[in-house]
Amino acid sequence: MFYDLLAILICIIILIIYLNTKKYYSVQGLLIAILCVLLIVFKSKEILINLNFNKILLPVIIFTIISILLLIYLGYKSNSLRIPKWFFPLLFIYLFFGIGQQILYQSIFHNSINNLLNNQILSVFLTSLFILAFHIDKKHYFSKQFKLMIFPAIFWSIMFAIQPNVILLGTSHGILASVYYIFIHGKNIIKEKF
Numbered sequence: 343m344f345y346d347l348l349a350i351l352i353c354i355i356i357l358i359i360y361l362n363t364k365k366y367y368s369v370q371g372l373l374i375a376i377l378c379v380l381l382i383v384f385k386s387k388e389i390l391i392n393l394n395f396n397k398i399l400l401p402v403i404i405f406t407i408i409s410i411l412l413l414i415y416l417g418y419k420s421n422s423l424r425i426p427k428w429f430f431p432l433l434f435i436y437l438f439f440g441i442g443q444q445i446l447y448q449s450i451f452h453n454s455i456n457n458l459l460n461n462q463i464l465s466v467f468l469t470s471l472f473i474l475a476f477h478i479d480k481k482h483y484f485s486k487q488f489k490l491m492i493f494p495a496i497f498w499s500i501m502f503a504i505q506p507n508v509i510l511l512g513t514s515h516g517i518l519a520s521v522y523y524i525f526i527h528g529k530n531i532i533k534e535k536f
Contacts, residue, residue: 346454349454352377356377356381381450388453395509398505405494406514409518425524437516439516440511440515445508448499448502452503453506466496474488
């Protein structure tokens with residue numbers, strides 16, 4: 343119980359630091375990395391890198407494809423359907439970020455909440471809120487990114503509750519984040535954040 347409370351507290355501290363970080367290559371970025379490593383070390387037994395994904399593979403693939411099509415459609419409507427030269431580096435980076443974020447959101451936060459509450463539905467709800475909190479824009483709290491993340495946050499949390507596979511969910515997250523930053527955000531997020 344103590345380690346679960348501590349993990350939740352560290353996750354919330356990471357969230358607060360993240361929301362106040364402009365660049366990943368900064369003191370705040372280093373602090374986030376250190377706290378994530380600390381969490382991974384002391385919660386390593388609970389980090390579920392389950393390579394079995396037979397129950398969730400098809401729903402995640404369908405969800406990811408539909409979401410990509412939606413993002414492409416929104417990009418088309420806003421006249422920003424260009425694939426920049428930084429697409430593949432971004433995709434590569436965000437595949438790792440997506441898996442890392444799913445480890446934080448699901449394997450650590452979700453499992454810690456569920457260990458404390460022993461209520462999968464409430465754990466899914468709170469994890470979805472936690473994921474959404476990482477996508478709040480301080481200038482526009484309910485930004486386009488936040489609105490577009492509502493359903494994925496809920497979906498990924500439910501899929502994790504059904505079958506805890508952070509690699510599959512993180513890959514979906516990384517692909518969708520890359521497509522979002524290219525077609526919706528439109529600016530080079532690598533230059534903005536790194």
